[in-house]
Amino acid sequence: MVELAEPAREALAAYVTTHRTTHRPDAWASPHAELRRAHQQAVLALAELGDERALPGLLTALDTGIDAWRAVNAAGRLPQAAAELTPRLIRLLADIDHSREWPDVSPTSLSSALAALGDPAAVPALTDAIKAAVQRGQWRTAAPILKSLASFGPRAVTALDTVRSLTEVEDQETLTAATGTVWELERRPEQVVPLLQHLLHDKRNFDAVNLAGRIGSPAAAVLPHLRQILNDQLEQNARNEQDGSAGLNDSWTLVHVASALWDISGDDEAPAVVPALLAAWKDNDSTARHAVACLNRMGPAAHPALTQVQSALAQPRRGGNPWGWNIAVDLEIQRACRSILTRTQASRATS
Template sequence: MINDLEGIDRVDWASMGHAYGPADEVPLWLEQMASPDPGVRERAFSSFYGSAHHQGDVYSCTAASLPFLLALADDPRVPDRAAVIRLLLSIGSAALDCDPDGVYYSPSGHASTPHADVVPQMRERAEDFVRHAADPDPQVRQAAVPALGLFLDDADRAFALLRERLAAESGTVERLLVVEAAATLARRLPAALGPVTTWLATLATDPAPAADIRLAALVHRAVCTPEVIDAGLVPTATDLLQQLTPEPAPEVEADARPADCGQCTCADVAAAPAPDQGVPPQLAAVFADLDRHGRVHAPTTELLTTLHQVLDTRLPERTALLTAQLRSPDRATRYDAITMAKALIGSWRGDHSGLVRLLADCLLPQDPYTAAEAAEALGQLPAALAEPAREALAALVEAHRAAHGPTVWATPHPLLRRAHQEAVTALARLGDERALPGLLAALDTDADAWRAVQVAGYLPQAAGELLPRMSRRLAEADFSQDWPWSDACALVAALRRLGDPAAVPALTAAVTACVRHEQWRGAAAALHALARFGTGAACALEAVRPLADAEDLDLRLAAAEALWALERDPADAVPRLTDLLDTHKQQDAADVLGRIGAPAAAALPHLRQMLQAGHEWTRVHSAAAIHDIGGPAEAEAVLPVLLEAWEKNDSTAHHVLQCLQRMGPAAAPALPRIRAELALARRSGGFFKSVEDDEALQRAGRACINQLA
């Protein structure tokens, strides 16, 4: 096939670059896209997307591939022309989003001008896409239809072609794509906006088209003209959604499936594949989550996602829409709504208890696939937000145990196993002892024990049963494993959270084992855990003291912190921590000095120098430490530093608010800023914010206001 791609050998591919280096492999990938072997084709497309079109980037080699991709799309001998056209549209769409005059550079330093290099080629070949949009193969049509909205510059002709396609198509997917392409055309070409939005309004209110087409027209008209969104949009959308997903007819008792009657069907289901022994189970779970991420189960999901995007800050309307989605009799619609509910709760403040209860309603024993997703979503929420789901989680756990026995945690049924484990771990995060039997089963059988370890620390009231098991596992752990993915890492964190001093011997032994295997991060984590027990861990001093002079800075800091916590000797701890203020661990060292308080006064000159640092985080940590050491007398100096850092970097908000809370009445000048923060509808905290972080930030802000009031 490569010989048919005229001129490909005259392109200097090696002079170009992609995400991972020179582009000399690109011709081979283009050839393999035409292979009769599906596996070869899949690898070729994957390689091209992963390197020459990495994360949507358009490099010079990507643009140079266009003539050959267009030739492949035109060749009827190519087995998967639709995949080629989808790739062309992905490249073209990405180029349209680039600055027309912009110059971009690949990681290898090669320059490209995506808009100038790609968009003219796509427009010149627009007639190819017109032809593909009427191809006999529905997959080809689906891939090509969006191009009619993206690359035809004659608004009248493009709109006429799209209307023709809607009349000609009988498939739901194709018709929805036509409506979306018309909206794209309207947003791209001003001449098309009026005619297209009028047509969409007519489609949305005409009872003749199917409900999914009317819903698409309704949503895309809102996208094109958000200024005309009114109170009737969401009720109309939910009414159309109900028409698309009517209540199913009652099931005849004789036809009821055994699983619906609560009977165990595990023996009839193939077991999950055995895990790869060379891959840590936590990492395997991450990849499994990635595989699930982005799956779409209902044909309306993309439309409803678009509607949520256009509604944006209209939270009551979005909540009403999600309520209809989560109450839908259609299981696929409910499942996909879980992700949207997570997104709304994760991005916006407010009372989400109604949505949480609706997520809890998805915890049905007869639908483990949806129940697992809902339980996972609930487990990711802070306990205060997930509280309304407590009883539903407990009921699901008990239903599983009643129907499948006490070993259900380790059932070979993959869907049931995930649903049960997600429900148990979510219940444990609420501190509910009804999760304990599942956790003990995991620890005793070693079946996915790592999941139990991750949440065991939330049940301090069950330390008597959990701690001996986890201490034994820690003693038997392989400390030569890479620390972040090792069993020991999770066990140390769990024992620290559990907070029972009986864990001190096991943690002390873990420090020694980590040092023996030169696992400095592991040793530091175990030292931080020991520091949690204060003078109650003084018996570990012999293992801790030598590490306070370690070369590894993480280990040295952790040892210095532990020395202070275990023996409370500022004469020893303060000089060590002050020395660390000149290293990249300066922020953590400042925090420990702040916790020491007035006895760390010798560090104040150094901490004051850090107030001049260019990095906001350094200034925040040093200012907080100065106040905690110097007391109210330092408030006038540190308050402006804290507020300025907060203004420049909102991810510092929680740390700043905690310090303001400790400042008491001296923080009064910060009240307007605190009130402004709490008035925000969108969650704060920067790029890496979480719901839990933002909820804690709000609690700290309210505490400050109450204290100052």
């Protein structure tokens, strides 16, 4: 979306500056509802462009608490201002009352923004937030915070003991997130792959499936399980179509499992992976983003998909029905499709 909104950058910046100079420096907190709302919308749009001129408004929100919830997600768009934003977000996260199911400022949003800023100074605060959420049984927030912590990779190794202890909890979402975080923090497959074997008993645990793909070839022990899931799902889809109930096909299982198979075993899995990706994509266009991302990673092995890729580029939109369509996702799919075409055609020209 940034490239589409780029022509509006200077107009937005001028609008925000005018508010701050003509009305009041803290226009974000203006007592005039219409002005406050208009200013906030412009600041958020400017932040989406990664423009640091949005910073004064965001700092006003985080310092005063006025509509701070609106500023948190936008703060993550300004990593160049992490030195100013990170301490404020840490303070808000530390102030969260995890005994409340719906705090005024979402701990999930705060942790996501801290992950986007990428300042490792946030690691202790995220670790404490995970502990607090678990102690109060707030599993709904524990898993997303774990995922944010995972984004720091080895820089968050100080949290390893806390995270590892959560690989034994009963809540499956938290257990899966903790397993993925252990992998990101220390990258030791012998510690993680045995846990995956259990998690993959739920074929729709896509976070676990995707984790197997991220681990890659060291996760080869789960290949038989993934192949079985894929074959069972293809057979179930075929039965559905024979019964006239094709709408019940589980396209998401196909696309996630096929992608993981490729990422673990590469060319050896291509004969099964490409048809599965194409079947999922054809059956449910909402899977297009995931399908073409894997096809793009496959390089020349994606050649059998060229007809479907070309057909997708000829369509007016991609990636979902009109009610679930997202222009940013559509653009991402288009870029991947063009990359697939370019790479496969170049490979054929040199072969």
